Amino acid sequence: MYLLTAEEMRAIDRVAIEEIGIPGVVLMEHAALSVLAEIEKSFGDVKGKRFAAFCGRGNNGGDGLALSRLLIQKGAECYVFLSGTMEEIGGDAGTNLGVLRGVGGYIAEVTQKESIKFIEKQVKESEVIIDAILGTGIKGDVRGINRDLIEFINTVGKPVVSVDIPSGLDSDTGRPMGIAVKSDITVTFGYPKVGEVIYPGAEYAGRLVVADIGYPARIVEEINPAGRLATREELPFIRDRERDTHKGNYGHVLVIGGSKDFVGAPAISSLAALKSGAGLVTMAVPSCVAGMVSGRILEVIPLSLGDEDGYLGKVALDEVLTMIDRFDVVAVGPGLGMGEPVKAFMDGLIKNCPLPMVIDADGLNNIEPTALIKSKAPVVVTPHPGEMARLTGRKTEDVNSDRINITREFTRRYKATCVLKGARTVIAVENRYYIIPTGNPGMATAGSGDVLTGVIAGFIGQGFSPTDAAILGAYVHGLAGDMLAKKRGEYGITATDIASYIPVAINELKKRM
Numbered sequence: 001m002y003l004l005t006a007e008e009m010r011a012i013d014r015v016a017i018e019e020i021g022i023p024g025v026v027l028m029e030h031a032a033l034s035v036l037a038e039i040e041k042s043f044g045d046v047k048g049k050r051f052a053a054f055c056g057r058g059n060n061g062g063d064g065l066a067l068s069r070l071l072i073q074k075g076a077e078c079y080v081f082l083s084g085t086m087e088e089i090g091g092d093a094g095t096n097l098g099v100l101r102g103v104g105g106y107i108a109e110v111t112q113k114e115s116i117k118f119i120e121k122q123v124k125e126s127e128v129i130i131d132a133i134l135g136t137g138i139k140g141d142v143r144g145i146n147r148d149l150i151e152f153i154n155t156v157g158k159p160v161v162s163v164d165i166p167s168g169l170d171s172d173t174g175r176p177m178g179i180a181v182k183s184d185i186t187v188t189f190g191y192p193k194v195g196e197v198i199y200p201g202a203e204y205a206g207r208l209v210v211a212d213i214g215y216p217a218r219i220v221e222e223i224n225p226a227g228r229l230a231t232r233e234e235l236p237f238i239r240d241r242e243r244d245t246h247k248g249n250y251g252h253v254l255v256i257g258g259s260k261d262f263v264g265a266p267a268i269s270s271l272a273a274l275k276s277g278a279g280l281v282t283m284a285v286p287s288c289v290a291g292m293v294s295g296r297i298l299e300v301i302p303l304s305l306g307d308e309d310g311y312l313g314k315v316a317l318d319e320v321l322t323m324i325d326r327f328d329v330v331a332v333g334p335g336l337g338m339g340e341p342v343k344a345f346m347d348g349l350i351k352n353c354p355l356p357m358v359i360d361a362d363g364l365n366n367i368e369p370t371a372l373i374k375s376k377a378p379v380v381v382t383p384h385p386g387e388m389a390r391l392t393g394r395k396t397e398d399v400n401s402d403r404i405n406i407t408r409e410f411t412r413r414y415k416a417t418c419v420l421k422g423a424r425t426v427i428a429v430e431n432r433y434y435i436i437p438t439g440n441p442g443m444a445t446a447g448s449g450d451v452l453t454g455v456i457a458g459f460i461g462q463g464f465s466p467t468d469a470a471i472l473g474a475y476v477h478g479l480a481g482d483m484l485a486k487k488r489g490e491y492g493i494t495a496t497d498i499a500s501y502i503p504v505a506i507n508e509l510k511k512r513m
């Protein structure tokens, strides 16, 4: 599903209205009707119910005015609070103000903070609050009466339905511009806005409903926005397994990891690769820990590599490269530890490995990102924000506050598919990026990332392109966590739990494909 910035949305409005000739009031009417439909769906018949609609002076307010009129015509009571005076409202919003007055709607002008106490009673008597103060046209931090009204709405404690976007939220960054409405439901027009699906915006938006208000599809196709929300419908198709096949048809994954410091990580990745459907998985670890891990997963082929003081180094690199043609894909990094031998190992592997690679964790901590440019085959990197911070020389907070741009920049510069983990994983591929809507805080647990690495490698082994495998893998990983959380709650989910749910998630996904 397309994911739009405010500028892209404005371009769509402009083409729809000025070039195609759809009157703005027609779009506004559709917008209002779509919010009405959602209100009826969520709260039942509106007849006899009380609503409080807060309307700003721009087109977002215009949507709110049209909606108020529709509510009144359906037999609801609707108090309309304008954040300004009627004289200030023009254009399509002005037209709707006129129509609302024509049907006898109650309209109060709220121009200063002191007036809010006079409307408090009416607002508290209302069952639902409609937030149509600010939409995608917000400029700078929220000022004046709009700010006071947003502050007030957030204290009332009634369900809030936001029109297009929670007022005060930045459509592009998902950050409140000083303040933003905390909504229960947001009905957004045409396409979801980037800021509504990434955090913190997603939290402000509540349940997001995307309403078709009649924009011809060719407009967005021509604009071709870079952002995509990875919805089920758009995921790479997972085929049924053909009857006449054997394990050799599903890829041989080589997982390389482990050190004297970390033993379990490569085992978790190996398990996850198997759970994603890989035909064969070989787990290569330094010989000093081989005995500890090799028996843990019976289905995995153990491979003991030469170690240097408990880490993989140059000897291990030669061993891997001489047998590399046995495998289809490499997942490298989990548990490698830090140090000179590992640096040499990673450097040599990236330069010489002819297979697609998924690089994670210490596989990333031991390289400079420029090394990726020298890779012979496609690379997927799966940093968490801390790893990304080191790779790009930033602070973790700075990575998290600009997740999309940083991920895209990484892919552009280092020619690798970049998967930035965290709440709402971002995946950048060439000139597009995807936001993964699955996953939950229960998945913030040790080894969760190792599962993702294994799943992506498992999918590459099964024939998905590295970028498709990254998108599908991240989605399935999150879905497995969501299904687990639904069943047992978010507390105490472990990485092996997530891995064990990968097949369930794949099956669930296939049902809808």
Ligand SMILES: NC(=O)C1=CN([C@@H]2O[C@H](COP(=O)(O)OP(=O)(O)OC[C@H]3O[C@@H](n4cnc5c(N)ncnc54)[C@H](O)[C@@H]3O)[C@@H](O)[C@H]2O)[C@@H](O)CC1
Pocket (backbone or CB within 6 Å): 013, 014, 017, 024, 025, 027, 028, 031, 056, 057, 058, 059, 060, 061, 062, 063, 092, 133, 134, 135, 136, 137, 138, 139, 140, 141, 142, 143, 144, 146, 147, 163, 164, 165, 177, 189
């Ligand atoms: N004709 C169109 O272009 C359509 C627009 N639509 C609606 O229109 C919205 C966009 O409308 P607009 O571009 O008029 O903009 P908005 O209505 O989002 O905001 C503009 C108003 O907010 C005020 N404002 C802006 N920044 C502020 C700040 N920081 N603090 C306080 N006040 C501020 C401005 O003075 C102006 O009154 C969309 O979100 C959508 O709801 C829909 O009706 C569909 C059609």
Ligand SMILES: [K+]
Pocket (backbone or CB within 6 Å): 060, 131, 132, 133, 134, 135, 162, 163, 164, 165, 166, 167
């Ligand atoms: K709004």
